[in-house]
Amino acid sequence: MDLPDEFSFINKIKPAKLKQSSCIIGIGDDAAVYRANSNKDQVVCVDTMCEEVHFSRKTMTPFDIGWKAVAVNISDIAAMGGKPLYYLVAIAVPNSWKEEELLNVYEGMAAIADKYNIDLIGGDTVSTKGSLVIAVTVIGELPTGKALLRSSAMPGDIVFTTGTLGNSAAGLEILLHQEENTYKSFEKELIVFHQRPVPQVEAGLILSSLNERVSLNDISDGLASECNEIAEASNVSIEIDEHALPISNALKNYSLDDQLNWVYYGGEEYQLVGTTSKQHYLQIEEKMKQANIQVTKIGTVKEKGEFPVMIRKDGRSLELKKLGYNHFREGEK
Amino acid sequence: MDLPDEFSFINKIKPAKLKQSSCIIGIGDDAAVYRANSNKDQVVCVDTMCEEVHFSRKTMTPFDIGWKAVAVNISDIAAMGGKPLYYLVAIAVPNSWKEEELLNVYEGMAAIADKYNIDLIGGDTVSTKGSLVIAVTVIGELPTGKALLRSSAMPGDIVFTTGTLGNSAAGLEILLHQEENTYKSFEKELIVFHQRPVPQVEAGLILSSLNERVSLNDISDGLASECNEIAEASNVSIEIDEHALPISNALKNYSLDDQLNWVYYGGEEYQLVGTTSKQHYLQIEEKMKQANIQVTKIGTVKEKGEFPVMIRKDGRSLELKKLGYNHFREGEK
Structure with missing residues (x-):
């Protein structure tokens, strides 16, 4: 890419109009300025995606890459029970990328931003001698003291x-090992889960709006890793009922071994996993039903035992090891 | 670098104690949560540094790299008249880096964070097949409606x-072209300006606390570029009095041509440049003097003329072109 001027590029990606009225200064000065709602807490996160580590041009279009880079951060806000409001994009672009492709990345980000009514308020576009790196910061809000x-x-x-x-993991498997012209309709469906994940903001907001205790994670690194995190942070053990796991009809085309491998270790789902009291769960089920959001009871929390997470299947309990996606290991491949 | 587990690394960089009492959740969950001061506006920015584009291992230690990555963002907050409170770090690390070196980067960040009393509240450390990329997000606050x-x-x-x-530009020149064992004391002084820039937070706060109109930029891309930005954004022209430019004794060891080249086009200063009414400037001078901060009148703002920025020297006016540092061009070298 050979851009003559950073400013001319900024003008191309700068939103014509801000959606959030609380934004005072958007892109174009040294920093963005917004007015926080005084009845809310502020919630903020940053997640990074690197070419050839977190995504590949073979499995993701530039539009998909942009979509997903924002989606994974919206998902982190959702996992706290928050509502996303703003995002900032730091992107390091290698010379091999064309300006049009980079603009497609921003179009993918704008598409998901429009869906969630969030504004691009800042960022930094620089060149790199390495591969593409995108770090997105998302800022949101949640009811005071109600972070999950x-x-x-x-x-x-x-x-x-x-x-x-x-x-999502099944979709990646298809993208990596199958020719595009052979995709059946259920395979295309699974691919969309991988390329255009949909963060569960509405579900998170329902959970933080009910005045009850809820523990919550988003599933970025696979169910095993996320349940281990909850168990360790809460000093409890979790028992997953393998027969209760919610599997899509598309995924049921595969062997049970494949299904379970993807569910436990696949990651990049951006569904939410959480725990709450039995009594409160009935209320959650009801609210989620009203909002047309699927929610499934998949296990129970136990006193801390030998293993942080166990699978209950066919009357036996087995340890579910924390073998989620680890970026450092992945980078060594 | 071959880290066994992202979590063990996070534990090494996680601050033992948060300095800002408004922080509710720091590092360790899906996102950080803090309570905004309801009398303030929120100010946020992100800046990215890439190895071999924005810095080199030959001229910057890992500690310097960390310091500077946070400093440049604190400087953006200062340029809005804001007070920095929190930072988040997204870092993509190539395999060639050792864990110890990466920890040194975080030590550099912690050192400047301590100086400004700001907290590390989030981030993401991932591996990359490319070169090191650091994107730092800084969040701060400023008096409501007083962004500069x-x-x-x-x-x-x-x-x-x-x-x-x-x-800073002189310091870089020395680092690039001179053997370390030949550095004279003024050269060492200039090198520090380049490796450990000090953002002008106190000056920015003085400017935003006085209830007057002030336009402001930080000098990241050289005086020529920053003055052009102010002139263009304000629809005015700026005339710089070349004889009035504040030059350090250390820099006076070089030819006038070198001095001016570095002042106009060097960048990475992180001093502030701004404009205000004559009357208000006297008040600023007084307040800065009390705070022991050097401030110099370097020019005047004119009605918009043929050129956005001019230099006044020896009775003549010349155009000062916007030839600041451009990351895209730099990347092509």
């Missing part, structure tokens, strides 16, 4: 998850 | 700058 932490689980809680699991 | 914009300059204003100019 992974450390809130208690023995006796029900473990629940939104949506169906394992789809 | 580059679009506020008016004809008749005085143009002022903090500190002395050109030092």
Whole structure:
């Protein structure tokens, strides 16, 4: 890419109009300025995606890359029970990228931003001699004191998850090992889960709006890793009922071994997994039903035992090891 | 670098104690949560540094790299008249880096964070097959409605700058072209300006606390580029009095041509340049003097003329072109 001027590029990606009226200064000065709602807490996160580590041009279009870079951060806000409001984009672009491709990345970001009514308020576009790196910061808000932490689980809680699991990993598998012209319709469906994940903002907002204790994580690194995090942070053990796991019809085309491997270790789902009391779970089920959001009871929280997470299947309990996606290991491949 | 587990690394960089009491959740959950001061506006920015584009291992230690990555963002907050409170770090690390070196980067960040009393509240450390990329997000606050914009300059204003100019670029020149064992004491002094820039937070706070119109930029891309930005955003012209430019004693060891080249086009100063009315400037001078901050009148704002920025020297006016540092061009070298 050979851009004559950073400013001319900024003008191309700068939104014509801000959606959030609380934004005072958007892109174009040294920093962005906004007025926080005084009845809310501020919630902020940053996530980074690197070419050939977190995504590949072979499996993701520039539009998909942009979409996903923002989606994974919106998902982190959702996992706290927050509502996303703003995002900032730091992007390091290698010379091999064309300006049009980079603009497609920003179009993918704008597409998901429009869906969630969030504004691009800042960023930095620089060149790199390495591969593409995108770091997105998302800022949101949540009701004061109502952040949903992974450390809130208690023995006796029900473990629940939104949506169906394992789809994104199956989609990646198809993208990596199958020719495009051979895709069946269920395979195309699974691919969309991988390329255009949909963060569960509405579910998170329902969970933080009910005045009850909920522990919550988003599933970025696979169910095994996320449940281990909740168990460790809360000092409890979690037992997953393998027969209760919500599997999509598309995923049921594969062997049970494949299904479970993707559900436990696949990651990049961006569904939510959490725990709450039995009594409160009934209320959550009702609210989610009204909002047309699938929620499934997949296990129970126990007193801390030998293993942080166990699978209950066919009357036996087995350890579910924390073998989620680890970026450092992945980078060594 | 071959880290066994992202979590063990996070534990090494996680601050033992948060300095800002408004932080509710720091590092360790899906996102950080803090409570905004309801009498303040929120100010946020992100800046990215890439190895071999923005810095080199030959001229910057890992500690320096960390320091500077946070400093440049604190400087953007200062340029809005804000007080920095929190930072988040997204870092993509190549395999060639050792864990110890990466920890040194975080030590550099922690050192400047301590100086400004700001907290590390989030981040993401991932591996990359490319070169090191650091994107730092800084969040701060400023008095409601008092953000200092580059679009506020008016004809008749005085143009002022903090500190002395050109030092950082001279420091880089020395680092690139001279053997370490030959450094004289003034050369060492200039090198520090380049490796450990000091953002002008106190000066920015003084400017935003006085209830007057001030336009402001930080000097990241050289005086020529920053003055052009103010002139264009404010729809005015700026005339710089070349004889008035504040030059350090260390820089006076070089030819006048070198001095001026570094002042106008060098960049990475992180001093502030701004404009305000004549009357208000006297008040600023007084307040800065009390705070022991050097401030110098370097020019005046004119009605918009043929050129956005001119230099006044020896009775003549010349155009000062916008030839600041451009990351894209730099990347092509």
